[in-house]
Amino acid sequence: MRPQAGRPAAPRPGTGRPVPAGRRPAPAAAGAVRSARRMPNPRLTGLGGGLFSGVLMLALGGLDLLLFGGSLTVYGVLFLPVCLLTALWVRASDLLSAPVVVPIAFAVGLLPVADGGHGFGARMMGLVTALATQVGWLYAGTLAAGVVVLGRGVRRAVARRRAASRP
Incomplete structure (x- = not known):
């Protein structure tokens, strides 16, 4: 989705890339996503x-x-x-x-x-x-x-x- 006219897209934290206006995650969901990314992700044979x-x-x-x-x-x-x-x-x-x-x-x-x-x-x-x-x-x-x-x-x-x- 593209940002709506007249509303600039806010930059994504840590990336500098904009987040589309209708796609901002809820604060609780963003915290859960951040904690899931910190979980170990080993790749076992x-x-x-x-x-x-x-x-x-x-x-x-x-x-x-x-x-x-x-x-x-x-x-x-x-x-x-x-x-x-x-x-x-x-x-x-x-x-x-x-x-x-x-x-x-x-x-x-x-x-x-x-x-x-x-x-x-x-x-x-x-x-x-x-x-x-x-x-x-x-x-x-x-x-x-x-x-x-x-x-x-x-x-x-x-x-x-x-x-x-x-x-």
């Missing part, structure tokens, strides 16, 4: 996303065991933001790896939380039981990562198409 989510879920599983006695519901709730962060922080060229690595991270993080006796067989049985009973959290996290990846991929394709159509 597919392997890095897997390591990030796996190590973080293992740490959260141990923390859940210490603080809540191994509550699987708390673990499932903590899994959802990890899925979203992994899907948001993975590189654009490795987008498809995010929905693949988050279920693996869920299983890795269940190791300290899953009920099981002493010994390898009892621990694996507890892990399989926890995976079977907490499949809702697993599906929800994987679906959330898939939706974020799909949105990022569509946005990337639209931007590429617009760039190709410009002379």
Whole structure:
């Protein structure tokens, strides 16, 4: 939009470029945008996303065991933001790896939380039981990562198409 006749456009803070008259953001929204821009924006490779989510879920599983006695519901709730962060922080060229690595991270993080006796067989049985009973959290996290990846991929394709159509 162009500035209206008789009203000069105010310069954008820090850029010196004018903001169109009808496009000025509300003060609260501008503060939220500034704080979002200060958030970290790492770009993880597919392997890095897997390591990030796996190590973080293992740490959260141990923390859940210490603080809540191994509550699987708390673990499932903590899994959802990890899925979203992994899907948001993975590189654009490795987008498809995010929905693949988050279920693996869920299983890795269940190791300290899953009920099981002493010994390898009892621990694996507890892990399989926890995976079977907490499949809702697993599906929800994987679906959330898939939706974020799909949105990022569509946005990337639209931007590429617009760039190709410009002379």
